[in-house]
Amino acid sequence: MAEIEPLRALHYNLSKVGPLSEVVAPPYDVIDAAQRKELLGRSPYNVVAIDLPQSEPSGSRDPYEYAGEQFENWQMLSAVIRDSEPAIWAHTQRYVGPDGVEQTRRGFFCRVKIEEYGPGGVRPHERTHPGPREDRLRLTRATRANMSPIFSLYSDLERAAWAALEPATQGEPWGEATDEQGTVHKLWRVADPQTIEAVKASTRGKELLIADGHHRYETARVYAQELGGEGEHQYVLMCLVALEDPGLTVFPTHRLVKGLDSERQERLAQALRENFELEEVALQEIAPPAGTGRLQLGYIDAHSQRPWRLTLKDQAIADAALAEHSEPYRHLDTGILETLLLKGALGLSDEDISHLHNFGYARDTQQAVELVQSGAFDVAFLMRPTPVAQVREVAQEGENMPPKSTFFFPKLLTGLLFNPLS
Secondary structure (H helix, E strand, O other): OOEEEOOOOEEEEEEHHHHHHHOEEHHHOOOOOOHHHHHHHHHHOHHHHHHHOOOOOOOOOOOHHHHHHHHEEEHHOOOOOEOOEEEEEEEEEEOOOOOOOOOEEEEEEEEEEOEEEEEOOOEEOOOHHHHHHHHHHHHHHHHEEEEEEEEEOOOOOOHHHHHHHHHHHHHHOEEEEOOOOOOEEEEEEEEHHHHHHHHHHHHHOOOOOEOOOOHHHHHHHHHHHHHOOOOOHHEEEEEEEEOOOOOOOOOOEEEEEEEOOHHHHHHHHHHHHHHHEEOOOOOHHHOOOOOOOOOOEEEEOOOOOOOEEEEEOOOHHHHHHHHOOOOOHHOHHHHHHHHHHHHHHHOOHHHHHHHHHOOEOOHHHHHHHHHHOOOOOOOEOOOOOOOOHHHHHHHHHOEEEEEOOOEEEEEEEOOOEEOOOO
């Protein structure tokens, strides 16, 4: 069973470093060199200096070692301080999603006992790759802390955890930050023992489904095994959000392919004719509507640049192609697309998909279409969002979805809290 606990967090000393917005950052894996420079221009204490490490100016030292020394120095200067008592941290994110609708997502930060993936405890939902795991492990060894949280989901039909935390959110937050997308992040420290016990009771015996941060969880597990024994290193920083929270939304990530020769183009055309009903649509209607039932895709290629709606002719086609998978997986849009078209007709391998070799992603319809119209990619497949219930069903079968089957929006910021491991 998943075990949650309050934490004696490390966090920024706002009286020393200034506004929280100046020192937090997006997740490290979406930051390029220009944005890293811009973030450091806001404050020398911006978390990107540690979470996306570079070697010292002379370049003579390992960047992770240098990041660890910087983080320790921040603590010596009281730019980062540790709480004297354990607490759970209530968290809200007010945002406007890609669909233009304003929402508020509610959750809380805590630490979670590390365990092996399995039923009733912590479950993954997507495949991961070794490169990011090695990078995060080296950073964890150097800083002896979780620098960024894992985003996980749990079931709370009565929304009891938030009911316990909500009174604390009526007061002024401990910190507030607005990111580049306009999302307003707020944090409240909740140290009241009765409230903490109520939150723990509402999650007791619940399964946790990792929504974002699989690499970080697997890194934490390896680090805990390296050190062995009991201690703070056996826990990892998480933000938990109830599956029933009305502000929990999932958006699609679209697929793009390039480098198609005439043979693969013909194989793709044949697979589309055999397996899909094809309907030409207006460009503004290329994105398939959200829903369940037979797979629907939007499609456009660089040759004709005509937008299409693809509908799987019969679920039996997917059932046969994915016969070795569970029933929920056989209804998964990204799984069907990957098997029938990406790997089947186009011959992409797991390595091609993992390392973006002639393969790519787009987070919105406009970007996907423009990348094909410009000739940067040969074809685009426009996806429906994966329902949260389907994410849970596939995970409960012990299966992992293809990468980026879900886009939980918004992302959690890095730098709101740190979890010390020693």
